[in-house]
Amino acid sequence: xxxxxxxxxxxxxxxxxxxxxxxxxxxxxxxxxxxxxxxxxxxxxxxxxxxxxxxxxxxxxxxxxxxxxxxxxxxxxxxxxxxxxxxxxxxxxxxxxxxxxxxxxxxxxxxxxxxxxxxxxxxxxxxxxxxxxxxxxxxxxxxxxxxxxxxxxxxxxxxxxxxxxxxxxxxxxxxxxxxxxxxxxxxxxxxxxxxxxxxxxxxxxxxxxxxxxxxxxxxxxxxxxxxxxxxxxxxxxxxx
Amino acid sequence: xxxxxxxxxxxxxxxxxxxxxxxxxxxxxxxxxxxxxxxxxxxxxxxxxxxxxxxxxxxxxxxxxxxxxxxxxxxxxxxxxxxxxxxxxxxxxxxxxxxxxxxxxxxxxxxxxxxxxxxxxxxxxxxxxxxxxxxxxxxxxxxxxxxxxxxxxxxxxxxxxxxxxxxxxxxxxxxxxxxxxxxxxxxxxxxxxxxxxxxxxxxxxxxx
Numbered sequence: 466x467x468x469x470x471x472x473x474x475x476x477x478x479x480x481x482x483x484x485x486x487x488x489x490x491x492x493x494x495x496x497x498x499x500x501x502x503x504x505x506x507x508x509x510x511x512x513x514x515x516x517x518x519x520x521x522x523x524x525x526x527x528x529x530x531x532x533x534x535x536x537x538x539x540x541x542x543x544x545x546x547x548x549x550x551x552x553x554x555x556x557x558x559x560x561x562x563x564x565x566x567x568x569x570x571x572x573x574x575x576x577x578x579x580x581x582x583x584x585x586x587x588x589x590x591x592x593x594x595x596x597x598x599x600x601x602x603x604x605x606x607x608x609x610x611x612x613x614x615x616x617x618x619x620x621x622x623x624x625x626x627x628x629x630x631x632x633x634x635x636x637x638x639x640x641x642x643x644x645x646x647x648x649x650x651x652x653x654x655x656x657x658x659x660x661x662x663x664x665x666x667x668x669x670x671x672x673x674x675x676x677x678x679x680x681x682x683x684x685x686x687x688x689x690x691x692x693x694x695x696x697x698x699x700x701x702x703x704x705x
Numbered sequence: 706x707x708x709x710x711x712x713x714x715x716x717x718x719x720x721x722x723x724x725x726x727x728x729x730x731x732x733x734x735x736x737x738x739x740x741x742x743x744x745x746x747x748x749x750x751x752x753x754x755x756x757x758x759x760x761x762x763x764x765x766x767x768x769x770x771x772x773x774x775x776x777x778x779x780x781x782x783x784x785x786x787x788x789x790x791x792x793x794x795x796x797x798x799x800x801x802x803x804x805x806x807x808x809x810x811x812x813x814x815x816x817x818x819x820x821x822x823x824x825x826x827x828x829x830x831x832x833x834x835x836x837x838x839x840x841x842x843x844x845x846x847x848x849x850x851x852x853x854x855x856x857x858x859x860x861x862x863x864x865x866x867x868x869x870x871x872x873x874x875x876x877x878x879x880x881x882x883x884x885x886x887x888x889x890x891x892x893x894x895x896x897x898x899x900x901x902x903x904x905x906x907x908x909x910x911x912x913x
Binding site: 470486506507509544586593595629679685 | 740810826
């Protein structure tokens with residue numbers, strides 16, 4: 466029963482919703498697609514956060530209980546979560562001066578102040594640090610060993626130059642360049658890094674991404690059908 | 706005053722995260738764990754106000770739309786996660802979401818990622834007044850898509866004509882990866898410039 470009911474539900478709902486999109490009657494559009502798909506699923510999904518919060522709480526609690534190395538930081542994690550959630554959920558929306566309110570998630574709330582002055586700067590810094598690691602990895606790994614690697618290297622270099630003012634500056638500096646060989650040819654166009662970058666993004670990049678998207682879509686469809694027909698059961702978890 | 710305090714706190718955490726470039730240290734660990742905690746707390750706040758209040762509390766309590774008790778009860782089955790004997794109950798909301806999502810998703814994937822993309826690829830020549838360069842570019846796009854797909858087709862050995870086409874497909878893929886790499890690097894560099902601008906302009910006022 467513990468495995469059969471979920472499998473029957475997935476199959477039944479999967480088949481119903483596969484065909485739901487093909488019908489434009491009121492039951493399909495208003496009930497199946499609007500009410501169940503758009504509203505009910507949102508409500509069901511809301512409660513999924515219980516799992517993530519409990520999981521985070523349990524992981525930190527176990528480390529604190531065992532006094533594992535660095536368990537002080539687990540306190541920090543829990544305090545951060547509780548404080549942030551408290552400002553949003555528990556505390557009242559009272560004025561605390563300086564145009565700010567204590568509770569709620571409005572623009573002038575403490576919750577938003579913490580988000581803007583602690584979370585956003587830390588996240589941006591985390592992502593920006595990847596620039597150092599990408600540069601370091603590229604320095605070690607980028608070698609024009611064969612045609613494929615050379616293509617990747619050259620494309621990356623052109624796109625990088627084409628996305629900064631340097632690319633435009635080079636193009637401007639070269640705009641007067643001309644040659645007696647093929648005088649009609651616009652030689653400066655070779656240095657139009659922004660134009661070349663756009664062409665790379667529009668043509669070969671689109672072509673490769675489109676092929677990858679086909680593959681991903683096929684994989685997605687195959688996995689979905691395997692789930693609906695009960696071939697793929699790993700989502701059930703455990704053995705019971 | 707509150708803005709100045711905010712700027713100093715943001716600068717402290719920016720430097721705390723950057724300190725990892727030297728080596729792992731207590732400042733970084735403090736900032737890292739605080740970020741995880743605050744991010745989860747932020748998620749709780751948003752879900753509480755935007756989803757729970759908007760889709761559960763107001764419809765059921767204020768508007769007396771009791772039909773929404775059904776999805777609420779289904780959602781509450783996630784609480785089965787808290788005990789070993791009832792943990793299987795979480796399969797019910799998961800199976801409902803999964804069934805609806807996959808069933809509805811298959812035709813959508815076909816429509817969005819296969820039919821639309823195919824149409825865009827095959828009908829590109831259907832534009833009157835295309836110049837020579839546009840025709841060449843469009844032909845390259847079509848060739849790129851099909852050769853790259855052939856590279857992912859493993860039912861035939863990549864030998865002879867198929868091998869040549871797959872090789873061309875690899876070249877297109879490499880150009881695509883190079884472009885993605887370049888864009889990613891520039892995105893990160895932009896963020897880095899943003900952080901340095903914050904430190905030197907907003908915090909230290911060293912640049913105007």
